[in-house]
Amino acid sequence: MKTITIEPVTRIEGHAKITIELDEKGNVNDAHFHVTEFRGFEKFCEGRPFHEMPSLMARICGICPVSHLLASAKACDDLMAVHIPDTSVSLRRLLNLAQIIQSHALSFFYLSSPDLVMGKDTAPSQRNILGLIKTNPDLARDGIRLRQFGQTVIELLAGSRIHPAWVVPGGVNVPLTSETRDKIGSRIPEALATIQRILGWYKSTLNHYEEDIQTYANFPTLFMSLVTPEGGLEHYDGCLRIIDEKGSIVEDMVDPKAYQRYIEEAVVPYSYLKAPYFKQRGYPDGIYRVGPLARLNTINKVDTPLAQKEWLEYRESLGKVVLSNFHNHYARLIEILFSIERMQELLEDDGILNSRVRALAGPNSSEGIGVTEAPRGTLIHHYNIDENGLVTRANLIVATGHNNLAMNRGVLQVAKYFVKGQQIEERILNRVEAVIRTFDPCLSCSTHAQGQMPIHLSLVNSKGEVLDEVKRY
Amino acid sequence: MASALVIGCGNSLRQDDGAGYCAAEQLNAAEFKSPVRVIACQQLTPDLASEMSNVDRVVLIDATAVGSPGGVLVQKVEPPDRIDTSITHELQPGALLEAARALFHSNAEMYLVTITGESFDFGAQLSRTVQAAMPEVYRRVIQLLGS
Numbered sequence: 206m207k208t209i210t211i212e213p214v215t216r217i218e219g220h221a222k223i224t225i226e227l228d229e230k231g232n233v234n235d236a237h238f239h240v241t242e243f244r245g246f247e248k249f250c251e252g253r254p255f256h257e258m259p260s261l262m263a264r265i266c267g268i269c270p271v272s273h274l275l276a277s278a279k280a281c282d283d284l285m286a287v288h289i290p291d292t293s294v295s296l297r298r299l300l301n302l303a304q305i306i307q308s309h310a311l312s313f314f315y316l317s318s319p320d321l322v323m324g325k326d327t328a329p330s331q332r333n334i335l336g337l338i339k340t341n342p343d344l345a346r347d348g349i350r351l352r353q354f355g356q357t358v359i360e361l362l363a364g365s366r367i368h369p370a371w372v373v374p375g376g377v378n379v380p381l382t383s384e385t386r387d388k389i390g391s392r393i394p395e396a397l398a399t400i401q402r403i404l405g406w407y408k409s410t411l412n413h414y415e416e417d418i419q420t421y422a423n424f425p426t427l428f429m430s431l432v433t434p435e436g437g438l439e440h441y442d443g444c445l446r447i448i449d450e451k452g453s454i455v456e457d458m459v460d461p462k463a464y465q466r467y468i469e470e471a472v473v474p475y476s477y478l479k480a481p482y483f484k485q486r487g488y489p490d491g492i493y494r495v496g497p498l499a500r501l502n503t504i505n506k507v508d509t510p511l512a513q514k515e516w517l518e519y520r521e522s523l524g525k526v527v528l529s530n531f532h533n534h535y536a537r538l539i540e541i542l543f544s545i546e547r548m549q550e551l552l553e554d555d556g557i558l559n560s561r562v563r564a565l566a567g568p569n570s571s572e573g574i575g576v577t578e579a580p581r582g583t584l585i586h587h588y589n590i591d592e593n594g595l596v597t598r599a600n601l602i603v604a605t606g607h608n609n610l611a612m613n614r615g616v617l618q619v620a621k622y623f624v625k626g627q628q629i630e631e632r633i634l635n636r637v638e639a640v641i642r643t644f645d646p647c648l649s650c651s652t653h654a655q656g657q658m659p660i661h662l663s664l665v666n667s668k669g670e671v672l673d674e675v676k677r678y
Numbered sequence: 679m680a681s682a683l684v685i686g687c688g689n690s691l692r693q694d695d696g697a698g699y700c701a702a703e704q705l706n707a708a709e710f711k712s713p714v715r716v717i718a719c720q721q722l723t724p725d726l727a728s729e730m731s732n733v734d735r736v737v738l739i740d741a742t743a744v745g746s747p748g749g750v751l752v753q754k755v756e757p758p759d760r761i762d763t764s765i766t767h768e769l770q771p772g773a774l775l776e777a778a779r780a781l782f783h784s785n786a787e788m789y790l791v792t793i794t795g796e797s798f799d800f801g802a803q804l805s806r807t808v809q810a811a812m813p814e815v816y817r818r819v820i821q822l823l824g825s
Contacts, residue, residue, distance in 0.1 A: 267720070315724070334724055335773055338780050345724075346781045353725040367720060 222661040223637055224475070225620045229667045233624050236617040238609070238641065240478040247599045255284050255568060255590045256374050262586065262601075263368050266647060268311065271304035271359060272579035274372045275441070276586040279575025281374030283462070284590055286569035292559040293376030295551050298441045299389075300362050300372065301577065302544040302551075305440060306396075307355025308580035309497070309537040312645040314348025317534055320642070321410065325635040344406070347399050351541065354396045358548070361385050376563035383558055390552050393545060397511075400542045404515060407538055414531060420622045421640045422530030422615030425450030427483055427493035428502045429607070431461065431578050436505035438512070438543055440578040446503045447483065447493065452526040455483075461576035464585055470602065473609075480609045481602055492610040495582025496644065497536035502526050509550070512543035530615060530643040537580075568594035579604055581645050605646040615640045627672045629662055634675055637662065682823050683729055683786070684716045686739040694747075694795025694808045698739040701793075701815050708816075714823060722769040724777055731782035737822050738771050738790045739815060741808075747796035748811035752818050755788040789822050791815060 222241055228234040250261050262277040263270035275297055282289055319332045322341045338345045356366045362385070363369030371377050427450070431443040445459040447467065456467055471480040471488045482491030493499075501520075507513040516539055523532060551557060568590055575586045582604030589598040605612075619640045623633045664673040686702025689695045702718035717729065722738075730736055738755070745751065757776040771790050778784035793815050796805040804812070 335769075335777065338777055342781055345777075346728075349724050349728055349777075349781065353728055356725060 222663075223616055223641075224663045224665060225616075225624060226665050227624075227627070227667065227672075231627060233617070233620045234667075236613065236620045237475045238478075238612045238616050240476045243477045247601055250599050251596050253596050255281055255573070255588060255594050255596055258586075258588060258596065258599075259372060259374065260368075260370060265601075267367055268647060269304065269308055269579055269581070270368045271300055271363075271372075272308075272577065272584055273586070274369070275301055276575040276577045276579070276584045278372045278374055279577065280573040280586040280588050281575070282564075282573070283575060284568055284570050284573035284588065284594075285374055285564070285566040287375055287564040287566045289376045289564050290559070290561045292380070292556055293562040293564075294441070295554065295557050296362065296377050296381060296562065297372060299548060299551050299557075300359060301441050302548045303355045303358035303362065305355075305544045305580045306541050307352050307359065308645075309541050310348055310352035310355060312580070312642075313534055313537050314344070314352065316645070317639075317642055318344060318348065320635075320639050321414070321534070325639055326632055344403070347403055351396060351399055351403075354392055357392065358389050361389055373563065375565055378563060380560045380562045381557055386552050386557060390549070393549050393552075396545050397542075397549075400538065400545060401511070404538050404542065407535060408518075411535070417636075417639070418529045418531045420619055420636075421643050422611060422618060423528050424614060424618060425528060426611055426614075427455060427486070427491070428499035428526070429483075429493050429495050429583060430500040430503045431576065431583065432504055433508070434458070437508045438500060438504050438506075438516075438540075440544075445576070445583070448503050448526070450526060450528065452502070455485075461585070462574040464574070464576065464587075464602075468602065470606075476609070478609050479602075479606055480613075481607050482610060489610055492614065493607065494530070494611045495604050495607040496533060497540050497580075498527060498530060498533045499582060500578065501536045501539065507539075507543055509543050509546035511546055512539055515539045515542060530611070530640065533643045533645070568592075581605060581647060582607055603647070605644070608644050608646065612641060612644050612646065615644070624664075627664060627666075629664055629673045629675045634662055681712050681733060682710075682714045682735045682737065683733045684714060684737045684739065684819060684823070685719065685722070685726060685729075686716070687719045687721055688741050689720055691800065691802055693797045693799055693801045693803065694793075694805050695741050695798050696802070697741040697793045697795060697804055697808050697812070697815070700804060701739045701812065701819070704812075705816065705819065708820075710820075710823060712824070722771065722774050724769065724774070726774055727777035727784070728782050730775075730778035730784045730786050730788075733784075733786050735823065736775075736778075736786045736788040737819050738788065739819065740790065740792055741795045741798075742792040743795060743798065745792075745794035747794050747805070748807040749794040750811055750814045750818055751792045751794075752822065753790045753792070755790050791818050791822070 222239040224237045226235045259274050259277040262273040315334045319337050323332050360366045363371035429447045431439045432446045433439045433443050447456040468481050469484045473480050482488045507516045573588050585602040587600040619636050662675045686698040688698040690699045699718045706716040755771045758772040775788045796807045
């Protein structure tokens with residue numbers, strides 16, 4: 206057996222190593238995406254008072270602290286057994302939408318569009334947002350402005366862009382003022398115009414990426430996401446829906462708190478990242494995907510007019526169930542459009558200014574589960590507490606974890622297509638990186654790990670000997 | 679409309695690395711003769727380029743590990759001849775200036791005020807050496823702002 210290892214993977218959040226194994230004939234036999242850090246958030250929060258959990262969990266990641274804050278606060282609402290005020294639900298939704306906008310903008314414009322515009326074989330030192338400024342300044346400008354819009358809304362609502370303390374168990378700690386509502390509202394027209402311009406540009410370029418579409422994690426899996434009770438696009442509440450590769454509903458209107466009936470987590474020897482799977486199909490056949498692509502696959506509709514139109518066109522051109530992970534890029538853009546429209550609807554509701562935004566209570570239940578859709582996919586926080594409200598157990602299943610089996614299969618698919626011989630060519634490295642980036646993995650979240658995200662690719666033969674190795678730091 | 683922008687960056691949980699962040703928070707409460715916008719952030723990001731579009735002068739404040747602890751240095755920032763980076767988590771002041779010029783037609787002059795840290799260990803407090811030097815940081819920034 207021969208193995209190729211890629212380390213580090215650039216422009217993803219965290220640190221990854223990839224091993225490609227060759228059989229005795231030199232053909233690709235298997236591939237593994239290793240996550241090599243361990244941080245242990247689930248363990249060190251044991252013994253802490255439950256009401257500290259949102260602030261502690263937000264520290265898992267500097268990109269998506271808002272997502273952890275929201276899922277954690279929902280789990281704490283459940284521990285308190287309270288029904289939080291409707292206004293605080295709307296305010297949390299607003300914050301989540303802003304998070305989706307800024308995170309999707311980061312993923313699409315900063316991390317992936319350099320590949321799309323400059324080509325994957327441009328030198329990595331040039332193939333980044335700064336290179337994009339020279340190659341396509343209009344796109345770079347739009348990306349920066351959109352991300353800034355999302356970040357600014359987070360800051361206006363929650364007081365700071367990173368690790369805000371606004372979301373608390375029972376709701377939020379400060380109501381929205383009319384001045385802040387108007388400030389956010391005044392920026393919406395520009396954001397809407399920008400994303401519509403970008404969607405137009407992206408659709409016009411889709412036929413340039415045919416090989417990538419065919420080879421980037423383009424295989425049948427299950428898909429899972431939250432949906433509204435009517436099957437619409439949902440990011441904060443709702444029920445879980447799981448569909449198969451043909452679009453048939455496998456499980457529907459599942460109470461997110463019952464997730465353990467459907468999802469099991471496997472431990473794999475080559476990674477600190479666990480590998481969740483759909484129980485009924487077993488491991489590893491229960492492979493499923495979450496995230497923008499999965500969300501647009503599971504739903505029946507989008508409840509805002511412009512995004513609904515785009516989603517219909519997306520389905521019309523790509524099919525009822527879109528299997529290629531490459532189309533996560535397209536799905537992200539549609540979700541940005543939806544988020545801006547939904548934000549506008551929420552701000553136009555006078556109830557958004559209501560001053561009752563928090564339910565106060567102590568611990569009333571020994572178990573709490575909070576589930577949201579983070580930008581990268583379904584996020585589950587599950588806590589147990591003792592009679593004093595101290596955490597006895599915490600379990601987190603994050604989007605990158607849900608996608609772990611699919612990422613491994615995606616790397617294998619690309620490797621089988623591009624690896625010829627016993628050496629790692631630059632183009633292999635670039636394509637393996639690019640397929641991983643379509644998942645927009647956050648390894649800081651998935652292992653709750655720290656550190657930057659370089660890539661290490663190893664090519665190993667059937668005897669376990671390293672034939673070639675490339676490290677990119 | 680602000681005529682100047684002050685950006686203080688650093689990690690406030692790594693002792694002296696947070697000197698720039700801490701300076702920005704202090705300056706945010708200060709009164710200036712002319713309009714000044716102050717941003718405290720963990721690191722430089724491309725988003726900051728658009729904040730530079732309508733100001734005449736930008737002052738960055740950051741900690742450095744180079745030099746004698748507590749030393750304060752002012753440098754004029756120029757756009758680099760070439761920008762090479764494969765990690766998006768890193769943005770140099772010159773690259774930020776270049777982005778602001780290329781994308782947002784900024785004509786701003788940029789200055790970098792650095793303070794040499796003594797300890798970059800875990801902790802929310804600046805070292806005594808750096809604390810003692812912070813008034814000099816404020817003096818230099820205010821001097822650059824002409825206030």
